[in-house]
Amino acid sequence: MSATQDAVALSDASALDDNQVREYLKIHSDFLQRHPDLLDHLHVSHASGSAVSLVEKQVSVLRERNMEMRHRLNALTINARDNDKLYERTRALILHLLDARDLAGLCDAFIHSMNRDFDIEFASIILFGEPAESSGNLRFETSEKVKLEIGSLLKGRKPLCGALRKDEFEFLFPKGSEVGSAAVMPLKGDNRVGLIAVGSTDANRYYNGMGTLFLQHIADVLLRLLERLPGDDN
Structure with missing residues (x-):
């Protein structure tokens, strides 16, 4: 090719804009595979400011992706x-x-399972009925008293999670004398029969928006068993 032809070729090449080159490479995705010698002539700026070849850049990108995939897998x-x-x-x-x-x-x-197996600081189950002499962890309270003490925590069928006032926390967990947070789940089938609650002295342990599928599942199991088991005079 003559010098004139070289100049014309360079002139034509300079007329190409970035979008044309980009579209060409997208259509001819095997271009660099057919011309591997160009890889050493293409450079990409490195974060450090130095220039690296396209091959080195590709290796760097693959390493970063590999690390990201490892983190996701872990x-x-x-x-x-x-x-x-x-x-x-x-x-x-x-x-x-x-x-x-x-x-x-x-x-x-x-x-016992909440405390021992799930490492939950406080757990409570309250059934609606006339209070009787304490029998282990079996506790009855009238629905009127429960409504008076923690009525705002028993709206609907879904658990309510968040920080509680000191009087609310102490009602749910008589052994707890501090302010904390709790997740409270009504036991409600055809009729509301009581509630279950788990709590912590950490005011941020249970918060609005946290997942409560586990507590709902346990409440469903308890509801079915409560209908079948004998109790006391309540």
Whole structure:
């Protein structure tokens, strides 16, 4: 090719804009594969300010993607392990509940499992009825008193989570003398029969918007068992 032809070629090339080159490379995605020698002539600015070849840049991008995928895989693995642990603990809890022969045994199984297996600081189950002499963790309160003490926490069928006032916290958890947070789940089928609650002295442990599927699941199991088990005169 003559010098004149080179000049014309360069002139034509300079007439190409970025979009044309971009579209050409998109259509001819194997261009660099057919012309691998160009890889050493193409450079991309590095974060440090120095220039690196396109091959080096591609390797760097692949390494970053690989690290990102590893982080995602690690997160998925951790979540899977946590879910496995939760499943085993939930399974054990339900079996303990099924083994209960009366209401007192049912309440004991629920409280003990929450404290021991789930490492929950406070747990409570309150059934509606006339208060009677305490029998383990079996506790009855009239619906009127519950409404008076914590009526704002029992709206609807879904759990309510958040920080509580000192009087609310102490009513739910008589052994708790501090302000804290709790998740409160009404036990409500055809009729409202009571509630379950889990709590912590950490005011941020239970918060509005947190997942409550586990508590709802346990409440469904308890509702069915409460209808079948014998209790006291309540």
